[in-house]
Amino acid sequence: MAISSEVQAVSDTETQKTHANEGFPLLLLGALGVVYGDIGTSPIYAFREALAAAGGxxxxxxxxxLGVISMIFWALTLVVTLKYVVFVLRADNKGEGGILSLMALARSHARSHPRTVTLLGICGAALFFGDAVITPSISVLSAIEGFKIVAPDLEAYVVPVTLLVLITLFAVQRFGTGKVAAVFGPITALWFLALGYFGLVHIFDDPTVLYAINPYYAFEYAILSPATTFAVVGAIFLAVTGAEALYADLGHFGRRPIVVAWLAIVFPCLLLNYFGQGAFVLAHEHALENPFYQMFPQWALLPMVLLATAATVIASQAVITGAFSLARQAAQLKLLPRLDIRHTSAKQFGQIYVPRINLLLCIVVIALVVGFGESGNLASAYGIAVTGNMIVTSILLAVVMMRVWNWGKKIVVPLILGFLVFDFLFFTSNLSKLHEGGWVSILMAICVMAAIIIWQRGSQELFERTRRSEIPIEVLVKQMSQRPPLIVPGTAVFLTGDATCAPTALMHSLKHYKVLHEKNVILTVETTGTPRVPADERASVSQFSERFMQVTLRFGYMEEPNVPRALASLHKLGWKFDIMTTSFFLSRRSLRTNTRYGRKIFDRIFITFARSAADATEYFRIPTGRVVEIGMQVTL
Structure with a gap:
């Protein structure tokens, strides 16, 4: 995998310049809809599940x-505000965020154990996919369950309606989210204002609930109820799920809109609602089954159920979009096969649709809703993957703090240890729910991680086996100058992953056609560890001889690798590229296996991945009429 060592952290002001032309108010509103959709729907079920765990x-x-409310308050303050808003958001990789961006940033500066950093990044990415299948399930199901309070006779329709909403959500992904996204922000803003208003109103039911701001009540509960504390902590973690979205969506909005949205709107409204739910339960002991919906007056119940449904759909959309973006990054970094990625907006970069990821998520989400049936049951499956992702983030953040920011160990070690204490506390408390459903997200993460490892190892073996039959490019150039074959007009571009050896397509072309073009370009496409590559660093050219030259094109892992467009820019380096006189030669390998049975299973999985990879012609945006594919068989 070609990852450039040119990654460096940039300041917050540089990040903001990327978004300056979009307008801060629009970015702020967009951040509400996309970034905070997940954490904004947590009040529907987080406090309810924590009370259920406390009432063992x-x-x-x-x-x-008071103990539960105090824990929620300090979890939101320390985990989301301190860790993510204050520190993690500053670890941007040329303006981009997310676990793979953090991995690329940390690895480029890691003086030792770069493979360990890579493995951590792979673990974090796999755990994110584990979270991506739980969030739509529990969010939409918990919102639809509100109809049971409006009309108890509708209970039998909760699961079917949930499935209908989710299937519709996944079905419309192919059309893009541009038009729908325009209303995401206003709906989510209305949702947060409603949360804050009704929470504030009910705080007056029992204002003593504000005593829970004192951490004494959290410690008091832990001391008086040690048997249930672990379960309660696991449920309270539901209140902070979605915090990782702050970092994942950094590149879309910039740091300032995300921070302002949290501090000015999201954080205050969430606290008001949680404290309002606590005061309502203190004043109405019967309101334990579903305090979120029970605290609304009759006139507001149905509108809030509908608004909650819209908010959960938006939260689900944010996670699905995040899964698409992460899958694209993984493919660009060669952690996964090339994916069929469809851009759904001609104006806004980043709006993409990945059909296979969408289908996979849809199947798993539907299976979870049918299998678990209730959001309370799904809550048991939630948390392990997210907490694992947070642990990985803390470790990689430590590398960035010391290697990129050059902070001393006296600052980094106690700070990261403090974060890890909370991370591991949440992680171990959620492990207790492993047998109740937590295995689902872990199984999903294991499957994703296994797929990445199989693909990487298989790709490496294929590279090594192919290289054995190749000769150094210098040797071929020398042979062609001494005994030149028939020369034909035009330019031939040979794509290869190893610029030191003669491409297989070139060797087969000489073997079968026995001709050589006037100009022959050995082209290598690299993916760097930066999100985007500046135009002046896009390409490098070196000349082997009069007829042979070597070109390296570099693309960031957030960019679309358009090879013809990049080659057209080489006129600045002295080469005039004409697509009409150029032919692109690609190798199409037919893979087969004859190894022992145990290894054969992994080989077949790799072969299946390779066959399902997006066509190189489309992936590199090469006109199909200019492509010549030469086949060859490789035995693994």
């Missing part, structure tokens, strides 16, 4: 309620 003996006491 069937009774809920005042100390339990």
């Amino acid at each position: 003996d069937g009774r809920i006491l005042r100390v339990d309620i």
Whole structure:
């Protein structure tokens, strides 16, 4: 994998310049809809599940309620505000965020164990996919369950309606989210304002709930109820799920809109709602089954159920879009096969649709809703993947702090250890739910990680086996100058992953056609560890001889590798590229295996991945009429 060592952290002001032309108010509104959709729907079920865990003996006491609210308050303050808003958002990779961006940034500056950093990044990416299948399931299902309070007779329709909403959501992905995204921000803004308003109103039911700001009540609960504390902490983590979206969507909005949206709108409204739910339960002991919906007056119940449904669909959309972006990054970094990526907007970069990822997510999400049936059951499956992702983020952040920011260990070690204490506390508490459904996200993450490892190892073996039959390009150039074959007009471009050896397509062309073009370009396409590559660093050219030259094109992992467009820019380096007189030669390998049975399974999986990879012609945006494919067989 070709990852450039040119990655460097940039300041927040540089990040903001990327988005300056979009307008801060629009970015702020967009961040509300996309970034905070997931964490914004947590009040629907987080406090309810924490109370259920606290009432293990069937009774809920005042100390339990204040303890739960205190834990939620400090979890939001320390994990989201301090860790993510203050520190993680500053670890941008040329303006981009996300676990793979953080991995690329850390690895480019890691003086030792770069493979360990890569493995951590792969783990984090796999865990994100584990989270991506749980969020749509629990969010939409919990919102639709609100109809049971409006009309108890509708309980039998909760799962079917949830499935209908989710299937519709996945079906419309192919059309893009541009038009729908325009209303995401206003709907989510209305949602947060409603959360804050109704929470504030109910705080007056029992204002003593504000005592929970004091961390004493969290510690008091942990000391008085050690048997249930672990379960409660696992449920409270539901209140901070979605925090990783702050970092993942950094490149879309910039740091300032995300920070302002959190501090000015999201954080205050979430706190008001949680405290309002706590005060409502203190004043109405019967409101334990579903305090979020029970605290609304009758006139507001149906509108809030509809608004909650819209908010959860938006939260699900944000996770699905994040999964598409992460899959594209993984493919660009050669962690996964080339994917069929369709751009759904001609104006806005980053709006993409990945059919196979969409289908996979849809199948798994539907299976989860049918299998678990209730959001309370799904809550048991939630948390392990997210907490694992947070642990990986903390470790990679430590590398960035020391190697990129040049912070001393006296600052980094206690800070990261503090983050890891909370991360591992949440992780171990969620592990207790492994047998209740937590295995789902872990299984999904294991499958993704296994796919990445199989693809990487198989690609490396294929590269090595192919290289054995190739000769150094210098040797071929020398032979062609001494005994030149028939020369035909035009330019031939041979794509290869190894610029030091003669491409297989070139060797087969000489063998079968026994001709050589006037100009022959050995082309290598590299993916760097930066999101985007400046135009003046896009290409490098070296001349082997009069007829042979070597060109290296570099693309960032967030860019679309358009080879003809990049070659057209080489006139600045002295080469006039004419697409009409140029032919692109690609090798199409037919893979087969004859190894022992145990290894054969992995080989067949790799071969299946290779066959499913997006066509190189389309992936590199090469006109099909200018492509010549030469086949060859390779035995693994």
